[in-house]
Amino acid sequence: MDDDLLPIGRFARLTGLTVGALRHYDDEGVLAPADVDAATGYRRYRRDQLATARAIAALRDLELSLPAIRSLLESDDPAGRQAILGDEKRRLEARTARLQRALHRLSMLANDTTSASSPSPTHDHEVLTVPTPPTPPTLDPAIHRQLGAGLYNRTWDLMELEDRTADQDDEMVDTAHASAWHWRQVGTEANASRAHWILSRVYAVLGRGQEALYHARRQNEIIELGGEGFEPWDAPSGAEAMARALALAGDKAGAAEWKARASRLVTAIPAAEDRAVIENDIATIPV
Numbered sequence: 001m002d003d004d005l006l007p008i009g010r011f012a013r014l015t016g017l018t019v020g021a022l023r024h025y026d027d028e029g030v031l032a033p034a035d036v037d038a039a040t041g042y043r044r045y046r047r048d049q050l051a052t053a054r055a056i057a058a059l060r061d062l063e064l065s066l067p068a069i070r071s072l073l074e075s076d077d078p079a080g081r082q083a084i085l086g087d088e089k090r091r092l093e094a095r096t097a098r099l100q101r102a103l104h105r106l107s108m109l110a111n112d113t114t115s116a117s118s119p120s121p122t123h124d125h126e127v128l129t130v131p132t133p134p135t136p137p138t139l140d141p142a143i144h145r146q147l148g149a150g151l152y153n154r155t156w157d158l159m160e161l162e163d164r165t166a167d168q169d170d171e172m173v174d175t176a177h178a179s180a181w182h183w184r185q186v187g188t189e190a191n192a193s194r195a196h197w198i199l200s201r202v203y204a205v206l207g208r209g210q211e212a213l214y215h216a217r218r219q220n221e222i223i224e225l226g227g228e229g230f231e232p233w234d235a236p237s238g239a240e241a242m243a244r245a246l247a248l249a250g251d252k253a254g255a256a257e258w259k260a261r262a263s264r265l266v267t268a269i270p271a272a273e274d275r276a277v278i279e280n281d282i283a284t285i286p287v
Helices: 008-015 019-027 047-061 066-074 078-110 141-159 166-186 189-205 209-225 234-249 252-268 272-283
Strands: 043-045
Touching: 008 019, 008 043, 008 047, 019 043, 043 047, 047 066, 066 078, 141 166, 141 189, 166 189, 189 209, 189 234, 209 234, 234 252, 234 272, 252 272
Parallel strands: none
Antiparallel strands: none
16 A cells, blocks of 8 residues: 555645645645655655645645635535635735735835935935825814714715716715724714615615625624614614625525514514614515
């Protein structure tokens, strides 16, 4: 059986990995060799490990971290794997944003004629000045609330337009996110959940199911955790948002379950006017 084991050098050539990388993956618990010589420490691998090694190489090309790759290889749960990939996607997006910002600042520096000026007579050379982007202004809490409420209302105005232009669609997304940001600076947990509600509704109106579902989930997570400012209508509105987003995303069974949940929760709203608003929303969910 030992004759079927591949020496590390040959295994490396067949997988496109380096010998150093294979040793590192062994040390990190990502890919252990089938056999390690007790005297020499020489590693050998089975042929059925080729597919795993090639998968690791492909994932590394996508810049996944080794802990994430190890977790992917150990997981048999599709939902768990999707969560790992989602975390890595967000990590890569954050890194991309940092690189884009660095590129922007480097471009500013490269185009700054003052940084390439001649040395002064009294110095051999001048110190290079790196431009620093300005920080956002500090706003009074009352201004944050005013902007949060005003942008929220503007989002509603745009949603109610029957023939929005593409520019107005973009503005609707912008005002919803801007309102959410201002409320996050000064608002309660209830304000945060309602910000996710309107974001979910905006994306539902635009037919963007995954974004609608993300914000509906965040709304319900915040409601579940509890906090200040919640009203009896917050929980049923969260269930309504989930049902609408799931229906748009194609999960009819999940949408029907959340719609039924919203219908149960809405009965706990004491004010008939508030109850009617949520009931009318529930009635428009396409399941």
